[in-house]
Amino acid sequence: xxxxxxDPRHKITKRGQNVTFRCDPISEHNRxxxxxQTLGQGPEFLTYFQNEAQLEKSRLLSDRFSAERPKGxxxxxxxxxxxxxxxxxxxxxxxxxxxxxxxxQYFGPGTRxxxx
Amino acid sequence: xxxxxxxxxxDCAEGRAANLPCNHSTISGNEYVYWYxxxxxxxxxxxxxxxxxNETNEMASxxxxxxxxxxxxxxxxxxxxxxxxxxxxxxxxxxxxxxTFGTGTRLTxxx
Numbered sequence: 001x002x003x004x005x006x007d008p009r010h011k012i013t014k015r016g017q018n019v020t021f022r023c024d025p026i027s028e029h030n031r032x033x034x035x036x037q038t039l040g041q042g043p044e045f046l047t048y049f050q051n052e053a054q055l056e057k058s059r060l061l062s063d064r065f066s067a068e069r070p071k072g073x074x075x076x077x078x079x080x081x082x083x084x085x086x087x088x089x090x091x092x093x094x095x096x097x098x099x100x101x102x103x104x105q106y107f108g109p110g111t112r113x114x115x116x
Numbered sequence: 117x118x119x120x121x122x123x124x125x126x127d128c129a130e131g132r133a134a135n136l137p138c139n140h141s142t143i144s145g146n147e148y149v150y151w152y153x154x155x156x157x158x159x160x161x162x163x164x165x166x167x168x169x170n171e172t173n174e175m176a177s178x179x180x181x182x183x184x185x186x187x188x189x190x191x192x193x194x195x196x197x198x199x200x201x202x203x204x205x206x207x208x209x210x211x212x213x214x215x216t217f218g219t220g221t222r223l224t225x226x227x
Contacts, residue, residue: 002161033214042203042217043160056214091159095213102213104150107159 002026004108006092012114013082020078021111025094031102032075034067035091036060037110043091049075050097082115089113119143120204125222134191136221138204141185148207149180150215151189153200160203160217163189199225 003026013019025032031050035043046065047057051072061067064082069075079086089112093105121139128134140149148167152160164171164178166187171178177190191198203220207213 002159004159006159035215040219042219043215045214045216048214089157093159093215104162104165105213105215106162107152110157110159112157 002106002108004092004094004106006090006108006111008111009109010112010114012116014116015082015084017082018078018080019082019113020076021090021113022074022076023092023094023108024074025092026106027073029094029096029106030072031095031097031105032069033093033095033105034075034077035093035107037089037091038087043089046077079113082113084115087113087115119147119206119216120218122202122204122218122221124219125224127224127226128191128194130196130225130227131193134194134198134223134225136189136191136202136204136223137186138189139186140204140206143184143206146208149178149184149187150205150207151176151178152203152205152215152217153198154203154220155197155200161200163202194223194225196225196227199223 005024033048034046037043049069064080089110091110092108095105150165151163154160166178180187201220
């Protein structure tokens, strides 16, 4: 257990539905990252926050995806109008950044999404 | 694109040392070498990282060549629970520091 938690661990939904995932980082970590992993591939970066500010978004993050970290603690990742291609493991990681230097990222267990 | 090259798969006998190689010939002076592993259906687990010197912790040892163009992760006494995909990643400690994963090495520990 790294101290990063994600909820739910599994989600099955029908195409066209909206889903929301939550990530709780290690408490003192100010950076939070979202990654997506499809079968047989390594995780791919989606977006990251420093405190409540979303500082970078990948081109993988289409308009149907939105992430928030309203109080600089937990984060949510919402997917609207899900498609079968959204089926993947969604991973959250956190790290401690001091100035421009950030340290090791620790990952949560992931949320596995299946879109039928 | 990942800046590292790893063999797609390796086997190791239980109780023996597992040596996982990684090539990172384009690594820059400020980039660290990180190793993570991912056991089936779990999130990646941090193992170890280093810049220039060899490093050791309770999980593994990391040997980095003097020119820093390659490294080896050593699991000294492999157990069945070490069966996983191992990822070698080079990463700055400045700015974004998003991790760029390749496809890793699938290590299978054989009883």
